[in-house]
Amino acid sequence: MTARPSALRAAVEQTIVGQRTVVEGMLVALIANGHVLLEGPPGVAKTLAARSLAQAIGGTFKRIQFTPDLLPSDIVGTRIFDQRTGGFSTVTGPIFANIVLADEINRSPAKVQSALLEGMQERQATIGPDTLPFPEPFIVLATMNPLDDDGTYALPLAQRDRFAINLYVDYPSRDEEIAILERFGAGDVHPVRDAVTLDDIREWKHEADRVHLEPRLRAYIVDMIRATRDSDGTRGRYVERGASPRAALILAQLAKARAVFDGRSYVVPDDIRSLAVPALRHRVGFTYRVTSERVNVEELLESFITQVPAP
């Protein structure tokens, strides 16, 4: 019998206090076969969330700490000479795992980022003459600290587009912080292992493919994406480039995954509305005024989205 996504969420939440939106977002991305970009200040459990998810699904987990001296071969792998056989053998890199945590992805130069991002797109890597597929499921959880940007290499818009969803991990509430002290004050908390299997996740993906999306909801998604492109008024002032058609495809995919997560075989407007901002935040190019006037990006996107009539 196939376990439900709620079981996976419960397993992750045994370790992670609060951050329900982030946990749900990661699970939805997992079902949608998409990658996650986690942004937030240090110490808000970004890495712990990724590790908890990996252990709960019983898959392999690898962490890559991005540094300025990292090389593409440190991620993808390389070929080494084997003295016993007298030939070269392939050694795969940490990207060959079910869940890959790319910690502080913006600390490495562009060529290293490209090695990871190409793998994310192709879901395979070529090392010498061998082209090796990544294990299934394969999800990259990349973290970025938006506050401390000294000595970093910002991800261009085109590369950020590879991530299905951009989740902002904020500081926990007061009650949540008290709960964190209670939970972690007694010693190490070990994440729940193997709450679901890799087969369960594959089954959820198949379910997501079969989820019904009403034509009116397709139009709703398209109108929402187009709302970020019109250059009138506020949009013209703050938005340089609107979201691409790929954003519409990803948003539809994520909405279907959320329907599976909620145990439905059809998408409702709430699926789209709740995922619109995380799916668009990193895909819309904002003008310098957003930074200079300290405009809240989420509120800005919300203002565009709520102008689209809900079906």
Add this chain to the structure above:
Amino acid sequence: MLRIALLASVIVLAVGRASAQSLPDLTITALSITSDRTAAPEGEAFHLRIHVHTKQRGAQLSSLVLPDVVNLTILGDEKRTAPAGDGTDYVETLTVAGVSPGEATVSPAYIDARDPSRSDKPFRFSSNRLRFRITAATASGTQSIADAAMHAVRIALGVLIAVIALVTLGFLIVRARSLAGKRKTYVTLPQARPVAKPVDHRPEVRDATLVLASTRTRPAATQVRAALFALAGARHNETLASLLKRIPNEQRALRAALRAAERAAFVDESQLQGAIDDLLDAVRAMVFT
């Protein structure tokens, strides 16, 4: 008046024929000594101004005899000759200083000349005399310190008054702008109208449900959903999750009907008839609750 007085003071002198031969031909109409001071501290420089006016143009006044000064020392001498409308103006400025406290005198300056307007007779034209009071240097120093102090006080007071005036002016400008800004915020409120009577959406729900029961199509289900959203007081563009947050849990029948309507509006075609049955049951349950 000065000219008349000076002319009145001209003393006509007879001079010897031999000396008369070398006298210049001058008609002097003014010869005076003036000063801007009547008293001066010991050692402090001031000016004596000797003014001569002749009717002759380009006249040379080398024969002017400077006055004798008592208790004064001459520090400098500056001469200036300028053509005037009816002759020549000659001004000689002597810079002098008091030697010791007491009285200082300046004797008349004079010119010996033959006056063509008086049959070329030799005349001595003399100026007035002057007297000065020379004060002690110590008193003068004290005075100057006091003067300097008073001067400084006056400057400070002037600056203070100017600053106060500027601050007051600035305050008045800011105040005026503030009042002007406040005036801008006054808005004319629209005339109050009676609160509209809440619209009863139950007939809409009833009619839409009757249509759904007879047609059993998705558009009819969508109409029931819209009527139920209106009945629940949904705001513009509000989705179900947001609406359910505002509906109390006690209104279970309405919540259930809204969920059933959402399903019937968006479910797959193969499950539509079952969803419509559920929606009709939920609306009936809501009506009979």
